[in-house]
Amino acid sequence: MSPTPEIRKDTVNNSFVILSPTRSKRPSDFKSKSNPNPNPSSQSTTCPFCAGNEHQCAPEIFRSPEHGRWKVRCIENLYPALSRDVNNEGGDFSGSGVVTSGFGFHDVIIETPEHEVKLSSLDKEGVKDVLLAYKKRVAQLCAVDAIRYVQVFKNHGASAGASMSHSHSQILALPVLPTTASTRLDSMKQYHNQTGKCILCDIQTDQLLIDKSTHFISIAPFASTFAFETWIVPCYHSSHFHELDEDKAIDLGGLLKLTLQKLSVQLNDPPYNLMIHTSPVKVTPAESPYTHWYIQIVPQLSTIGGFEMGTGCYINPVFPEDAAKILRVVEVP
Amino acid sequence: MSPTPEIRKDTVNNSFVILSPTRSKRPSDFKSKSNPNPNPSSQSTTCPFCAGNEHQCAPEIFRSPEHGRWKVRCIENLYPALSRDVNNEGGDFSGSGVVTSGFGFHDVIIETPEHEVKLSSLDKEGVKDVLLAYKKRVAQLCAVDAIRYVQVFKNHGASAGASMSHSHSQILALPVLPTTASTRLDSMKQYHNQTGKCILCDIQTDQLLIDKSTHFISIAPFASTFAFETWIVPCYHSSHFHELDEDKAIDLGGLLKLTLQKLSVQLNDPPYNLMIHTSPVKVTPAESPYTHWYIQIVPQLSTIGGFEMGTGCYINPVFPEDAAKILRVVEVP
Ligand SMILES: Nc1ncnc2c1ncn2[C@@H]1O[C@H](COP(=O)(O)OP(=O)(O)O[C@H]2O[C@H](CO)[C@@H](O)[C@H](O)[C@H]2O)[C@@H](O)[C@H]1O
Ligand SMILES: Nc1ncnc2c1ncn2[C@@H]1O[C@H](COP(=O)(O)OP(=O)(O)O[C@H]2O[C@H](CO)[C@@H](O)[C@H](O)[C@H]2O)[C@@H](O)[C@H]1O
Numbered sequence: 001m002s003p004t005p006e007i008r009k010d011t012v013n014n015s016f017v018i019l020s021p022t023r024s025k026r027p028s029d030f031k032s033k034s035n036p037n038p039n040p041s042s043q044s045t046t047c048p049f050c051a052g053n054e055h056q057c058a059p060e061i062f063r064s065p066e067h068g069r070w071k072v073r074c075i076e077n078l079y080p081a082l083s084r085d086v087n088n089e090g091g092d093f094s095g096s097g098v099v100t101s102g103f104g105f106h107d108v109i110i111e112t113p114e115h116e117v118k119l120s121s122l123d124k125e126g127v128k129d130v131l132l133a134y135k136k137r138v139a140q141l142c143a144v145d146a147i148r149y150v151q152v153f154k155n156h157g158a159s160a161g162a163s164m165s166h167s168h169s170q171i172l173a174l175p176v177l178p179t180t181a182s183t184r185l186d187s188m189k190q191y192h193n194q195t196g197k198c199i200l201c202d203i204q205t206d207q208l209l210i211d212k213s214t215h216f217i218s219i220a221p222f223a224s225t226f227a228f229e230t231w232i233v234p235c236y237h238s239s240h241f242h243e244l245d246e247d248k249a250i251d252l253g254g255l256l257k258l259t260l261q262k263l264s265v266q267l268n269d270p271p272y273n274l275m276i277h278t279s280p281v282k283v284t285p286a287e288s289p290y291t292h293w294y295i296q297i298v299p300q301l302s303t304i305g306g307f308e309m310g311t312g313c314y315i316n317p318v319f320p321e322d323a324a325k326i327l328r329v330v331e332v333p
Numbered sequence: 334m335s336p337t338p339e340i341r342k343d344t345v346n347n348s349f350v351i352l353s354p355t356r357s358k359r360p361s362d363f364k365s366k367s368n369p370n371p372n373p374s375s376q377s378t379t380c381p382f383c384a385g386n387e388h389q390c391a392p393e394i395f396r397s398p399e400h401g402r403w404k405v406r407c408i409e410n411l412y413p414a415l416s417r418d419v420n421n422e423g424g425d426f427s428g429s430g431v432v433t434s435g436f437g438f439h440d441v442i443i444e445t446p447e448h449e450v451k452l453s454s455l456d457k458e459g460v461k462d463v464l465l466a467y468k469k470r471v472a473q474l475c476a477v478d479a480i481r482y483v484q485v486f487k488n489h490g491a492s493a494g495a496s497m498s499h500s501h502s503q504i505l506a507l508p509v510l511p512t513t514a515s516t517r518l519d520s521m522k523q524y525h526n527q528t529g530k531c532i533l534c535d536i537q538t539d540q541l542l543i544d545k546s547t548h549f550i551s552i553a554p555f556a557s558t559f560a561f562e563t564w565i566v567p568c569y570h571s572s573h574f575h576e577l578d579e580d581k582a583i584d585l586g587g588l589l590k591l592t593l594q595k596l597s598v599q600l601n602d603p604p605y606n607l608m609i610h611t612s613p614v615k616v617t618p619a620e621s622p623y624t625h626w627y628i629q630i631v632p633q634l635s636t637i638g639g640f641e642m643g644t645g646c647y648i649n650p651v652f653p654e655d656a657a658k659i660l661r662v663v664e665v666p
Pocket of ligand 1: 048056057058075076077078079080108154155160161162163164165170359360635636637638639640641648
């Protein structure tokens with residue numbers, strides 16, 4: 001007998017999830033045993049992200065280290081969703097405006113010069129270098145007047161949307177505040193109004209804790225939208241990801257590596273998306289006590305359908321308490 | 334030269350979309366030419382949805398016609414996301430409650446007794462029968478006291494989430510109002526406050542119109558989230574899908590069939606999701622002048638990534654004006 005389903009509310013994002021173990025038992029006409037999208041193997045002559053092929057890439061913004069062999073590169077996206085060249089004609093949707101020029105920035109972070117290396121295989125210093133590259137670029141983008149929000153994200157594997165197999169992340173800087181960020185801001189404000197506390201400083205971990213480092217925790221969120229969804233939350237109060245300092249970056253590098261390794265071992269190198277949820281570029285002094293950034297990691301084990309698209313409510317067959325229990329004890333190499 | 338990107342706001346759903354033709358040019362390490370998920374062929378002995386295998390299904394709720402050979406069946410989902418058996422202990426998330434029992438209904442509409450027949454291949458009478466089955470079941474579910482929202486949806490093809498290949502739809506009745514429905518209600522209210530009009534009665538079709546029947550229009554929405562996204566909107570004002578009468582159902586059946594056929598011809602039988610966006614079960618007299626149902630059809634031509642998951646903002650390479658222009662002239666068999 002499966003436990004009965006539950007509907008839970010994610011009070012950070014003001015959304016619902018249906019936890020329904022029964023769902024994992026349904027058959028499928030389409031399931032195939034073999035991985036339909038194995039990561040293409042070494043492409044060191046054709047992959048533009050590989051060391052030696054830098055000339056095949058869009059212009060570099062910076063590299064780290066600056067001299068000698070690079071470990072991380074930040075480059076422009078050759079097929080950008082937004083254009084850094086057009087005029088930003090306002091981007092103001094507060095009135096009845098419904099369209100603005102597509103001004104913005106779309107960059108790529110190449111996480112390693114080597115084609116076969118995954119983010120989780122870098123050592124914790126290497127992961128730290130990637131985090132500090134995010135930080136540096138996000139800070140630059142936040143300094144551009146018209147930019148209102150910066151989204152850092154990573155697609156790993158074809159079913160997580162990746163088109164390039166060489167390990168990389170992306171950063172998109174927007175002249176508008178996306179709906180999820182404004183909804184989160186409202187929820188965080190409401191919690192603060194009701195309790196006087198920051199919702200993420202106050203987060204209940206009980207049976208949901210997976211791991212803990214000096215400055216961060218990893219948890220299965222109470223209203224997980226996907227099976228084995230994991231959040232990494234700073235234990236200190238901080239509105240913006242790019243406030244991260246060197247010390248905390250190495251600590252976070254260790255925990256992020258551990259988390260990705262555990263997911264990889266437990267779920268057999270699943271496709272996943274990683275998102276950094278930070279606060280709007282401009283946070284007022286009134287907002288700063290209740291805004292708190294975090295990282296969301298979502299293994300993509302199934303394809304969503306019309307219910308999720310229609311309602312924004314996800315159906316998750318794995319209770320987060322169970323996911324946390326499993327991930328707590330996974331042994332990594 | 335591609336046209337420059339644009340950011341558009343969907344004022345019905347209060348969300349953003351980036352229209353960015355450049356994006357369609359990016360290469361992919363993963364792309365394969367062959368369809369990775371061809372629809373499994375006839376399974377008339379093993380498919381529970383086929384005529385003759387009714388005993389393999391969860392209990393029937395009704396069939397149409399009631400006697401003789403059935404054309405459409407409404408059955409319980411054998412692996413329901415919600416449980417019709419548990420007590421509804423409130424489902425009230427308005428206070429600080431964050432969890433409720435998973436009370437609700439999850440049904441399947443089998444659209445045809447034959448395994449090989451698609452919704453778009455039924456004649457318009459057949460599509461009408463499916464629409465009237467939706468209507469009948471939705472009306473029954475709306476009569477259950479604790480139900481606050483009913484989502485009708487269809488997954489066609491594996492990359493649209495389908496696990497069963499035999500043509501079917503699903504209906505989920507929820508004890509909560511999902512976020513998208515409450516956001517839409519708010520947006521519709523705001524538009525009505527500002528203009529005195531219903532946002533969907535007032536919808537601008539200009540270059541976005543695809544087709545028109547007596548009571549309905551099909552359009553490419555101004556802020557299309559996916560390439561070739563199509564909406565079918567009643568030209569008459571109506572809050573709830575289940576107000577549809579026999580006359581309008583046959584008219585809608587014709588337009589829906591035409592729309593699905595056009596998408597199938599133009600995009601080579603793409604996977605797609607269809608969602609009926611209706612109003613909350615209980616609409617007050619004050620809300621009724623501005624709530625208006627519609628159908629959304631989304632071909633699934635690409636996998637979304639971390640940007641969309643993180644921001645709720647989609648990147649669409651095809652301007653809806655272009656999609657409408659193409660779909661207007663597609664010839665169907
Ligand atoms: N030579 C080169 N120099 C510089 N950049 C290069 C390049 N060659 C390719 N690129 C860029 O590298 C990026 C690789 O990104 P990913 O593999 O994470 O997914 P992609 O952005 O393609 O789409 C996924 O993520 C986006 C955003 O979430 C979704 O819209 C989409 O549906 C999903 O498939 C692409 O954006 C591409 O434009
Ligand atoms: N013998 C039988 N009798 C009665 N019912 C039977 C049955 N055998 C199977 N079923 C049910 O038939 C339904 C078929 O539905 P779909 O193919 O549209 O997608 P599914 O719901 O599996 O998941 C997709 O849609 C949901 C909702 O959008 C997503 O959560 C999910 O990720 C996505 O893959 C399933 O829900 C299944 O439980």
